[in-house]
Amino acid sequence: MQGFINFVAKYKEYFTFVALVILSLSFISLGDVSRIGGFRTVVIGTVGWMQSAFTWIPKPGALQSENKSLRQLNLQLSTEATRMRNAVIENKRLRDMLKLREGNELLYVPAEVVGKNTIELRNYLTIDRGATDSVRAGMSVRNDAGLVGVVIGTTDNFALVEMIENRDIKIAAKLQRSGIDGVIVWEGGEVFELKNVPKAYDVKLGDLVLTSTFSNKYPPDVPIGRVVVIKEEPGNIFKTISVRSFVNFGALEEVFVIKYMPNPERTALIKQMDELLKLRKGYTK
Amino acid sequence: MKIIFDKKGKRSQVRKFTYYAIAALILSFVNIVLLDFIAVGTLTPDFLLILCVWIAVTEGQFFGIIAGFLCGILFDFISHDVIGTNALAKTAAAFVAGWFYKENKANITIGNFRFLAIVFVCSLVHNMVYFLFYIKSTEISFFPFFLKYGLATSLYTTVFAIFAMLVKMQRKGG
Numbered sequence: 001m002q003g004f005i006n007f008v009a010k011y012k013e014y015f016t017f018v019a020l021v022i023l024s025l026s027f028i029s030l031g032d033v034s035r036i037g038g039f040r041t042v043v044i045g046t047v048g049w050m051q052s053a054f055t056w057i058p059k060p061g062a063l064q065s066e067n068k069s070l071r072q073l074n075l076q077l078s079t080e081a082t083r084m085r086n087a088v089i090e091n092k093r094l095r096d097m098l099k100l101r102e103g104n105e106l107l108y109v110p111a112e113v114v115g116k117n118t119i120e121l122r123n124y125l126t127i128d129r130g131a132t133d134s135v136r137a138g139m140s141v142r143n144d145a146g147l148v149g150v151v152i153g154t155t156d157n158f159a160l161v162e163m164i165e166n167r168d169i170k171i172a173a174k175l176q177r178s179g180i181d182g183v184i185v186w187e188g189g190e191v192f193e194l195k196n197v198p199k200a201y202d203v204k205l206g207d208l209v210l211t212s213t214f215s216n217k218y219p220p221d222v223p224i225g226r227v228v229v230i231k232e233e234p235g236n237i238f239k240t241i242s243v244r245s246f247v248n249f250g251a252l253e254e255v256f257v258i259k260y261m262p263n264p265e266r267t268a269l270i271k272q273m274d275e276l277l278k279l280r281k282g283y284t285k
Numbered sequence: 286m287k288i289i290f291d292k293k294g295k296r297s298q299v300r301k302f303t304y305y306a307i308a309a310l311i312l313s314f315v316n317i318v319l320l321d322f323i324a325v326g327t328l329t330p331d332f333l334l335i336l337c338v339w340i341a342v343t344e345g346q347f348f349g350i351i352a353g354f355l356c357g358i359l360f361d362f363i364s365h366d367v368i369g370t371n372a373l374a375k376t377a378a379a380f381v382a383g384w385f386y387k388e389n390k391a392n393i394t395i396g397n398f399r400f401l402a403i404v405f406v407c408s409l410v411h412n413m414v415y416f417l418f419y420i421k422s423t424e425i426s427f428f429p430f431f432l433k434y435g436l437a438t439s440l441y442t443t444v445f446a447i448f449a450m451l452v453k454m455q456r457k458g459g
Contacts, residue, residue: 025373
C-alpha cells in the first residue's frame with residue numbers, strides 16, 4: 001500500500017492531469033448548459049451587467065466596422081431613394097401618357113387595299129371598307145408605320161383614299177423633339193417638304209415629324225416621317241427641310257381607317273374663310 | 286517525534302494562492318469585458334493562459350495543472366462556452382508549461398525571452414486542444430483552421446506575455 005502511495009506521490013502531476021482531463025471531458029459530455037443550473041445564469045447576468053457598464057468606451061475596431069456598415073447602408077439607401085425618385089417621375093410620366101391615351105383614344109377600322117390609282121400626281125387607294133363599316137369621307141387612314149391619307153368618298157362597301165403623296169395635300173405638322181410647327185407638302189419627289197420653318201428654329205436630322213394639333217383634317221400625333229435633309233438657302237428666311245415618309249406607298253396592303261372626324265364647326269369656318277378669300281381674289285382680278 | 290509546522294511559510298503560500306485567485310478573477314473580467322478593445326479582427330489574447338503558464342513555471346507542474354483547470358472552468362462559466370473545453374485546454378497547456386519548471390529559478394525563466402517561447406508553445410497546445418472541440422461538429426478542416434486562427438492567437442497572446450516578462454525583469458533589476 002505504501003508503495004502505491006509513494007508511486008502516486010511520485011507521479012502526482014500525471015495522476016492529477018489525467019483526473020482533471022477526465023473531469024473536463026465529463027463536463028464537456030454534459031453539453032447542455034441548462035444542466036449546470038442557475039449558477040451560470042447568474043454569472044452570465046453579472047458579466048452582461050459589467051459589459052454594459054463599459055459600453056461607453058469607444059472601440060476603434062468596432063467603430064471602423066460600424067462606419068463601414070453605415071456607409072454601405074447609406075449607399076444602399078441613397079440608391080433606393082434615387083430609384084424611388086425615378087419611379088415617381090416614371091409613374092407621373094406613365095399617368096400622363098395614360099391620360100393622353102384616354103383623351104386621344106382612337107378607334108380603327110382595319111381595311112385591305114384593293115386598288116391604287118394615280119391621276120396627275122394624285123395618288124388614290126381603294127379600300128374594302130365603306131359606309132356600312134362606319135367609314136366616312138374625311139376620316140384619316142394610316143398603317144402601322146404612319147399616315148397614309150384621307151378618305152374622300154365612300155360607297156357601302158368601299159372607300160376612296162386620297163394619299164398624302166398628293167400635290168393638293170397640305171398637312172399641319174410638328175417636330176416631335178422641339179415642337180416646331182410647319183406644313184408638309186408633296187412636290188412629286190421621293191420625299192416630302194416641311195415648309196414654313198424659319199432658319200433660326202432648331203431642326204436636326206432625324207427629327208420625327210408628326211401631325212399637329214393645328215390640323216383640322218388629321219388627328220394629332222400620327223407619325224409622318226423623319227427629317228433627312230436640312231438646307232439653308234441665301235435669300236430665303238425659311239429652311240428647306242426634306243422629310244422621308246415612314247410609309248412605303250408602293251407596297252401598301254393593309255391600312256387602318258381612323259374613326260376620327262374633324263370638328264364640323266371648325267371645318268365650316270375654314271371653308272367659309274376659303275370662299276371669302278377666293279371671292280376677294282376674283283374681285284381683285 | 287516533534288513535528289514543526291512552518292506557519293509563516295504556510296501563510297505566505299495561502300497569501301500567494303489568494304493573489305493568484307484574485308489575478309485570475311481580474312484577468313477573467315478583463316478577458317470578457319475589455320477584450321473587444323484590444324481585439325484584432327477575431328483574434329484575442331488569452332490572459333488567463335499567461336497566468337496559468339506563470340503559475341506552472343513558478344509553482345511547478347502540479348499546481349500549474351490545478352490552476353489551469355480552475356482558470357479554465359472559471360472562464361467556461363463566465364464566457365458562453367461549453368463547460369469543460371477551456372478547462373481541458375488550459376489543463377493541457379499548464380501541464381506542458383510545468384515541464385519548464387525549475388525550482389527557485391522561476392524569476393530567471395519568466396524574466397527572459399524563454400518565457401515568451403514557453404507561452405507560445407503552451408498557447409499552441411491550448412489552441413490545438415480547444416479548436417479540436419470547437420470545430421468538431423463542423424465541416425471545417427482542422428489544420429488550415431488551426432494554422433489560421435490557432436497560430437495567430439498564439440502569437441497575439443505571446444505579445445501580451447512580453448508585459449509579464451518585463452514586470453519580472455523590472456523586479457529583478459530592482
